[in-house]
Amino acid sequence: MTALTSGVHPVGRWRSLRAPGTSMAWVVWRQHRGALTWLGGLLLAFGVTMLVAGIQLHRIYAAEIRHGCLGASAWSHACRPLQNTIGLGWPQAYTNLVMLAMQAVPVIIGVFLGAPLLAREYTAGTVRFAWTQGIGRTRWAVATLGLLAAAMAAAACLLGLVFQWSLLPVAAQTSRLADRWEPGVFGSTPLTAAAAAVLAFAVGVLAGALIRRVVPAMAVTAAVTITVANLTYNRLHYWLLGQGTELARDQAFGAAPNVGNLSGGVLTIHETVGHATPGPAGAWLDQGWYTSASGQRLSDTAVNHLQNRYTGTGPEWLTRLHDTFWVTYQPGSRYWLFQLILGGGTLLAAALLAAATIALIRHRRA
Amino acid sequence: MNVIETAGLGRRYLRTWALRDCNLAIPAGRVAALAGPNGAGKTTLMHLAVGLIAPTEGRVTVLGGRPAGSREALDRVAFVAQDVPLYRHLPVDDMLRLARVLNAGRWDQSRAERRLAAMNIPLRRKVGKLSGGQQAQVALTIALARRPEFLVLDEPLAPLDPLARHEFLAAVMETAAEDGTSVLFSSHVITELERVADYLVVLACGRVQVAGDVEDLVRSHQLLTGPADGVAAAGDRFDVVHAQQGLAQAQLLVRQRTASAQAPDGWQAHPVTLEEIVLAYLREPEASALPGPEPAVIS
Numbered sequence: 001m002t003a004l005t006s007g008v009h010p011v012g013r014w015r016s017l018r019a020p021g022t023s024m025a026w027v028v029w030r031q032h033r034g035a036l037t038w039l040g041g042l043l044l045a046f047g048v049t050m051l052v053a054g055i056q057l058h059r060i061y062a063a064e065i066r067h068g069c070l071g072a073s074a075w076s077h078a079c080r081p082l083q084n085t086i087g088l089g090w091p092q093a094y095t096n097l098v099m100l101a102m103q104a105v106p107v108i109i110g111v112f113l114g115a116p117l118l119a120r121e122y123t124a125g126t127v128r129f130a131w132t133q134g135i136g137r138t139r140w141a142v143a144t145l146g147l148l149a150a151a152m153a154a155a156a157c158l159l160g161l162v163f164q165w166s167l168l169p170v171a172a173q174t175s176r177l178a179d180r181w182e183p184g185v186f187g188s189t190p191l192t193a194a195a196a197a198v199l200a201f202a203v204g205v206l207a208g209a210l211i212r213r214v215v216p217a218m219a220v221t222a223a224v225t226i227t228v229a230n231l232t233y234n235r236l237h238y239w240l241l242g243q244g245t246e247l248a249r250d251q252a253f254g255a256a257p258n259v260g261n262l263s264g265g266v267l268t269i270h271e272t273v274g275h276a277t278p279g280p281a282g283a284w285l286d287q288g289w290y291t292s293a294s295g296q297r298l299s300d301t302a303v304n305h306l307q308n309r310y311t312g313t314g315p316e317w318l319t320r321l322h323d324t325f326w327v328t329y330q331p332g333s334r335y336w337l338f339q340l341i342l343g344g345g346t347l348l349a350a351a352l353l354a355a356a357t358i359a360l361i362r363h364r365r366a
Numbered sequence: 367m368n369v370i371e372t373a374g375l376g377r378r379y380l381r382t383w384a385l386r387d388c389n390l391a392i393p394a395g396r397v398a399a400l401a402g403p404n405g406a407g408k409t410t411l412m413h414l415a416v417g418l419i420a421p422t423e424g425r426v427t428v429l430g431g432r433p434a435g436s437r438e439a440l441d442r443v444a445f446v447a448q449d450v451p452l453y454r455h456l457p458v459d460d461m462l463r464l465a466r467v468l469n470a471g472r473w474d475q476s477r478a479e480r481r482l483a484a485m486n487i488p489l490r491r492k493v494g495k496l497s498g499g500q501q502a503q504v505a506l507t508i509a510l511a512r513r514p515e516f517l518v519l520d521e522p523l524a525p526l527d528p529l530a531r532h533e534f535l536a537a538v539m540e541t542a543a544e545d546g547t548s549v550l551f552s553s554h555v556i557t558e559l560e561r562v563a564d565y566l567v568v569l570a571c572g573r574v575q576v577a578g579d580v581e582d583l584v585r586s587h588q589l590l591t592g593p594a595d596g597v598a599a600a601g602d603r604f605d606v607v608h609a610q611q612g613l614a615q616a617q618l619l620v621r622q623r624t625a626s627a628q629a630p631d632g633w634q635a636h637p638v639t640l641e642e643i644v645l646a647y648l649r650e651p652e653a654s655a656l657p658g659p660e661p662a663v664i665s
Contacts, residue, residue, distance in 0.1 A: 128447035133468035136437045
């Protein structure tokens with residue numbers, strides 16, 4: 001006999017939960033084996049795809065390094081096909097596609113694993129079984145949700161790792177597509193991808209607990225997680241990176257600002273500075289504006305006029321006119337700080353939802 | 367020790383009271399039957415007792431004062447819900463393993479395996495593929511393997527054929543006798559009650575109508591037959607639960623006010639079965655008899 005049957009003592013009970021084959025982990029796996037199997041298969045296939053593509057990309061990248069193709073003026077006969085492939089060929093489409101796929105991963109986890117988790121227990125009536133066992137409903141819920149959330153976080157973390165690695169050659173080659181500050185990349189690092197997966201899972205579980213029917217819970221989860229992804233990648237990202245920015249003069253950038261929308265004299269740059277554009281190295285540029293010699297901010301019309309008149313006349317025109325281009329930016333050194341803020345904030349939101357779910361389970365009728 | 371005690375217990379769903387003003391104290395060591403028509407509040411009372419739902423008002427404790435649904439109560443109270451909800455996609459042996467993890471500490475694996483083997487329930491078959499009777503037996507097996515001190519069964523007989531009912535009740539009785547497990551079960555099948563129950567609770571319209579020891583109930587109730595014009599006289603000495611009046615004759619199911627109450631002249635008294643008592647109360651939801659022990663007041 002194992003410690004299971006003999007251990008009436010609470011310590012024995014906790015120990016038995018960790019014993020192989022008789023643990024909560026086994027219970028969770030056995031109950032959700034179907035969903036976990038196909039979900040795991042899907043994520044594995046995605047990971048392998050990125051791995052294969054990544055190997056190709058890194059091979060091209062290695063060849064470029066070998067031929068010295070990474071310099072700005074390295075247009076040798078050997079380099080051109082390599083540069084064309086990464087800069088214009090399939091890696092461009094690949095990059096856009098995997099970014100989208102990485103954003104879809106949390107949605108899939110929330111919809112197909114999170115939402116049915118409690119909703120199915122309610123519809124099948126098995127809550128009346130699960131919640132009347134000796135373990136108690138709170139510990140049952142904490143163990144189930146915790147183990148599945150941890151598994152999903154680990155899977156998303158691995159995918160984020162492969163994703164980042166596979167895009168390194170693209171990031172090194174093209175100025176912005178796969179830069180680490182770009183929302184599609186920034187939001188899918190091992191940290192942020194794992195956090196997003198946990199949040200979507202928590203959304204799904206709470207939806208299932210509130211709605212108690214599988215399909216409606218899945219629909220609501222899809223709507224909420226897609227909205228969250230949209231907000232994160234399109235708004236939250238830019239808002240977050242606009243907080244606490246540094247200010248700098250950048251005449252070279254101001255002389256040829258080929259990006260952004262101009263409104264009220266302020267240029268929204270929202271772009272990173274790679275090796276192709278000047279500016280604080282490795283930084284995220286938020287906004288920019290021109291001031292005249294008197295320190296007055298130039299209006300839209302004045303800026304448009306200047307650019308139409310002088311762009312292409314050389315990098316010195318701005319200084320010649322005694323105007324200044326100012327730029328707000330996040331230094332590259334803050335990258336991990338903002339990673340922690342986004343990842344931590346996402347995890348915090350997930351923890352709040354999980355706490356709400358547990359509270360609901362504790363206090364609501366079965 | 368009382369196996370379940372309620373004081374002013376009530377549960378409301380939206381605007382409807384499923385159970386109201388329920389004062390009960392069922393002594394430990396009994397097999398208690400919970401009878402009542404559909405919607406009387408049987409399931410609500412059981413769900414309150416196992417902590418699946420919280421009371422809207424009042425208190426409910428089990429096994430000598432443990433709050434219903436608390437960890438120390440859940441550990442010792444096994445519940446088989448109506449329609450025996452089990453994980454239908456799991457094979458029986460995995461269902462057992464799962465229950466074993468969820469009830470580590472008190473679980474009796476060999477007991478579970480013995481029971482299932484005795485009933486020829488294939489361990490590798492999925493629960494959902496078993497017959498209704500076999501599923502009920504698996505649910506009961508899991509409940510018994512938890513070695514509960516208090517076993518709560520909600521309509522356990524409903525999905526069973528007569529033979530399976532017999533076997534199921536035999537298993538419950540055996541456990542009650544061997545382990546001293548207290549049992550509370552609800553049922554529509556009144557004929558079965560008498561054979562197994564030694565305590566009876568009848569609910570009607572969310573209120574406790576009858577609660578008491580079966581022997582006391584049978585002893586204190588009588589069927590009186592006599593002249594139709596003598597009903598008033600009989601009513602002076604007895605509480606009339608249910609009256610059937612013809613032109614000349616009347617038949618009354620009555621409860622004695624005192625142990626020495628005698629039938630009036632011209633009346634004949636017959637003993638009644640538990641089934642007749644239950645039916646009489648079910649026919650008269652307004653009548654009530656609470657001859658059992660006074661509910662303990664929970665401070």
